Amino acid sequence: MHVTHLSLADFRSYARVEVPLDPGVTAFVGPNGQGKTNLVEAVGYLATLGSHRVSSDAPLVRMGADRAIIRADIRQGDRRQLVELELNPGKANRARINRSSQVRPRDVLGIVRTVLFAPEDLALVKGDPGERRRFLDELITARSPRMGGVRSDYDRVLKQRNTLLKSAALARRHGGRTMDLSTLDVWDEHLARVGAELLAQRLDLIATIQPLTDKAYEQLAPGGGPVALEYKPSSPEITGHARDELYEQLMAALAESRKQEIERGVTLVGPHRDELLLKLGQLPAKGYASHGESWSYALSLRLASYDLLRAEGNEPVLVLDDVFAELDTRRRERLAELVAPGEQVLVTAAVDDDVPGVLAGTRYAVSEGAVDRV
Numbered sequence: 001m002h003v004t005h006l007s008l009a010d011f012r013s014y015a016r017v018e019v020p021l022d023p024g025v026t027a028f029v030g031p032n033g034q035g036k037t038n039l040v041e042a043v044g045y046l047a048t049l050g051s052h053r054v055s056s057d058a059p060l061v062r063m064g065a066d067r068a069i070i071r072a073d074i075r076q077g078d079r080r081q082l083v084e085l086e087l088n089p090g091k092a093n094r095a096r097i098n099r100s101s102q103v104r105p106r107d108v109l110g111i112v113r114t115v116l117f118a119p120e121d122l123a124l125v126k127g128d129p130g131e132r133r134r135f136l137d138e139l140i141t142a143r144s145p146r147m148g149g150v151r152s153d154y155d156r157v158l159k160q161r162n163t164l165l166k167s168a169a170l171a172r173r174h175g176g177r178t179m180d181l182s183t184l185d186v187w188d189e190h191l192a193r194v195g196a197e198l199l200a201q202r203l204d205l206i207a208t209i210q211p212l213t214d215k216a217y218e219q220l221a222p223g224g225g226p227v228a229l230e231y232k233p234s235s236p237e238i239t240g241h242a243r244d245e246l247y248e249q250l251m252a253a254l255a256e257s258r259k260q261e262i263e264r265g266v267t268l269v270g271p272h273r274d275e276l277l278l279k280l281g282q283l284p285a286k287g288y289a290s291h292g293e294s295w296s297y298a299l300s301l302r303l304a305s306y307d308l309l310r311a312e313g314n315e316p317v318l319v320l321d322d323v324f325a326e327l328d329t330r331r332r333e334r335l336a337e338l339v340a341p342g343e344q345v346l347v348t349a350a351v352d353d354d355v356p357g358v359l360a361g362t363r364y365a366v367s368e369g370a371v372d373r374v
């Protein structure tokens, strides 16, 4: 798929901007702080309902405005779709497809698919486990958009279960009434059911993406690997792969940790506590890999995601935000060769020279809020 037109209103620094887009490579070039990343961030938001830079929507709305609109025309083969999202920080966001009446924002998942690589991706390797879980879950949703619903269900169940545990912990500490724990049994059941589905998808994804990541790392940094992805569940009881088996194991692990959970007032078992261990050779990449190795690792995970979605017939838009300036010449050229044939590749760079020659395509100059084709 590719985006044929991007239209923003009160998004980040843009009061209004209209950007027609072609398939192939488009580079947005301009000095720092002029709004290049803001453009590709908007495309990424349509794909994930989140920003790769911030965790809440408020900074995405232009200072002084109370809502932002991202609108994009999408082409997939012969099919055209218009997707529109209205961001209302503090209130529910709204979505429309083909100017229809309102749909839930999560119903637009799957229309735009992106693989986005940006300097922030270093956190995939060096950051907290939550960064790696988000990587897995976003890719799961890109592969299978209905998983967006499973993820929100999991978050909702977890929140409600934690509220219940917190009041149980408080009641216990203050010597008050003990709670009726049968409600907790119901939430255990929900958590294990939705959690098992998420877990099964993560494990399947890791098995699929492992060889692709290793191949990408070898292409970027020959002889530097191998890389291995190891999933570490929150409890040693969880060893299975199939959904039903994982459900039983999650139920057993929840039963095992119930006493501790009531003491601490928080859910200690489930996919929200799991870790994806990234190994380079025999060592964990986090804490051991060099800066350059960490970059290559993060980039390999993104290239593997790109390969996977393409192989499964979901060609995504590839976004390379400010990445060429960070790479040495060899890796820069390698990356450019790998991505040049993509259906649509959006690149941002501060100077023309940062964009490798093989990525010649459409150029836009971005300066002081104007986006002009050159």
Ligand SMILES: Nc1ncnc2c1ncn2[C@@H]1O[C@H](COP(=O)(O)OP(=O)(O)OP(=O)(O)O)[C@@H](O)[C@H]1O
Binding pocket: 011, 012, 013, 014, 030, 031, 032, 033, 034, 035, 036, 037, 038, 039, 058, 059, 060, 061, 062, 063, 322, 348, 349, 350
């Ligand atoms: N909510 C907002 N309202 C108004 N302006 C904003 C908002 N969010 C960001 N900006 C402005 O947008 C600009 C940053 O845009 P962006 O991150 O797209 O820059 P860039 O061109 O990619 O720069 P660089 O080359 O440094 O990465 C900053 O000047 C910032 O002040």
